[in-house]
Amino acid sequence: MRKLEKEKENGTWVGHIVEALHGSSPKHLYMRGWWEELEREKDCIKFRLESAWEPLYETWDFICKKFNTLQAYFIGEEPGCEVFQKRANEEKGWFLDKFYVNACTPDGEYINEYFTDIDEAYRYIERISDTNIITAHQVEALNLTWNEENEDAYIYLHEFKEV
Structure with missing residues (x-):
């Protein structure tokens, strides 16, 4: 990834990793994404990824198959x-949040808050x-009530799906 950042135009495009490891980009993979803030910590590579429309978990699974x-x-x-969506690692304490509240009062x-x-x-x-x-239906009802008070107000409770 460091080499690609330096040598390629748009070097942080995820598709470059797939091409470097596999020689080509399979048509079935959605690879529209770019990484930044690449760091190495002990046995871990950490970075932020921006992608459009959906997480690139199938692409990362394809990349990971090259390494045991x-x-x-x-x-x-x-x-x-x-x-x-998420893929958590409970042992390391990564991505344990299961719910996300997104609101404009x-x-x-x-307000944006995460909960386990x-x-x-x-x-x-x-x-x-x-x-x-005490229920998701009550959150939906609160959303409607807030929206009646102020048309820009909302409250949503999202659950992360494990993939």
Whole structure:
């Protein structure tokens, strides 16, 4: 990846890794993404990845097949397409959050918070809304109520799907 960053035009394009390791880019893989902030920590390579429309987990699985010990762990969000996916590593404590609250309160305050369990998310929503919340349907009802108060207001509770 360091070599590609230096030698290739648009060197941080994920497709360059696939081409370097496999000689070509399979047509079935979606590779529209770029990495940044590449770091090495002990037995780990860490970086931020920007992709369009969906996480590139199938592409990273394809890349990882070249190495016996390489695994891809991530959290991926594409709110506009309702994509919330992850691959966690509980042993290392990576990407343990399971729920994401995304809100704009009727007062115009933007909120983005992550939670490891649903009850923790519900308690948080109760605190910011002063409303009793025990189900996802109640969060949806709160969303409608907030939107009636202010057309720009919303509150969404998303669950990350393990892939």
